[in-house]
Amino acid sequence: MSEFDYDLITIGAGSGGVRSSRMAARTGARVAVVEESRAGGTCVMRGCVPKKLLVFGSHFAHDFGDARGFGWHVDEPSFDWGELIANKNAELDRLEGIYQRILRENKVDLIEGRGVVTGPHSVEVNGKTYTAERILIATGSWPHLPDVPGIEHAITSNEALDLQELPDRIVIVGGGYIAVEFAGLFNALGVDVSIIIRAGNILRGFDEDIRDTLADEMEKAGITIHRECQVRSIEKQGDIYSLRLHGTETIECDTVFYATGRTANTKGIGLEEVGVKLSERGGVIVDEYFQTSVPSVFALGDVIERIQLTPVAINEGMAFVASQFEGRPTPMDYTNVPAAVFSQPPVGTVGLMEAEARQNGDVDIYMSRFRPMKHTLSGRNAHAMMKLVVDSESQRVVGCHMVGDDAPEIVQGFAVALKCGATKQQFDATVGIHPTSAEEFVTMREKVPETDEEC
């Protein structure tokens, strides 16, 4: 009999923690997961899932408008934000139940409360100590708010998903995933949306043509983007917020929303006290097998600040379980991780940006910009962009990028092709499905001519 209560105690029942715990339990390990909030974590309770439900809800605004061009006439549709939020919350309750059931059925004990690491093999929850051979930190991340006078007036994505009422005017600070996703959904629902970005463009880290195309589409849809702009202070005057920008410029709104990144949840859970090394930003430092500086303590998911995406945390969890419980040391493969932004229109991307690929050698670029067929009748002034980045020498497709309807669904499939090392010739040899937007990826034949401009 082991000297410990458990073989594994996981702190955090989010995507990474639940997957790791249940897969470890399936190998026969005795596992407990500690959670201070709701089983499901950020993705299910405060992130991907509720956001996507609201994005679906907002799409109907476009659909009612688009339908007219196809001969449909509906009386002026009305929208009830409160009803959408209530239905979304009911779905989250259902999902929480499913997560609890998954843990139960896999014989993982759910310990409710805040877990604090008190030693290399011990975790304290609500004053009680539990011991384990291994401890896994899967505590995720939390919205980061910069130090700006009046920042206490700002909401984050946590509150944005549960607003009592839709504001008339919202200012969103930040130009990353969360900012552009919420900008799109609020704009579709009739809110006057402004984005404030400190850089020259939205979506740093994405291919330049994605950034330009999405910014254009967002501006065409009525979203104002204030570029190279910083908020100096936020003041509340009655129900109105006044944001002071450079010099004397101010901007007023009913809601200020900060989407300025997420930081690792590592504070107050005993990590540094037991010797777990953290990065300057506060993320847990781990090796390729997710082991921290304390050999019995591991960490994965948002808390290690590698790629903050749910499927990455899940795959890290699978690699951790293979390495620690199945005797198969398995590092996580971070190449060609596809990603999507549920902006309007959405983005799908996998592989290298053009600028990154050019650092490795010569590239051939294939690009298509077009008005999707649906909008020839809907009349909507919306465009799509698709782009392939090909390594000139090997002819392997190293980057696949799209802005346009269904981009996340389309790029998921092409991510398999990139993972398999597909060449441009193999793309060309693939028969398209007509009429679709996706077929552009297998029918682009003309390279974008090289210019002398520095990339």
Ligand code: NDP
């Ligand atoms: P991101 O890192 O995507 O974007 C942060 C934005 O905030 C950037 O535009 C950044 O500007 C800006 N910013 C950072 N600090 C400041 C500051 N002090 N003042 C002004 N602007 C600032 O973070 P998000 O919060 O949007 O999302 C967090 C993470 O969650 C994402 O990185 C992603 O991994 C994940 N996520 C994934 C989603 C998906 O898969 N669809 C959806 C939502 C979130 P700059 O570019 O100049 O640095």
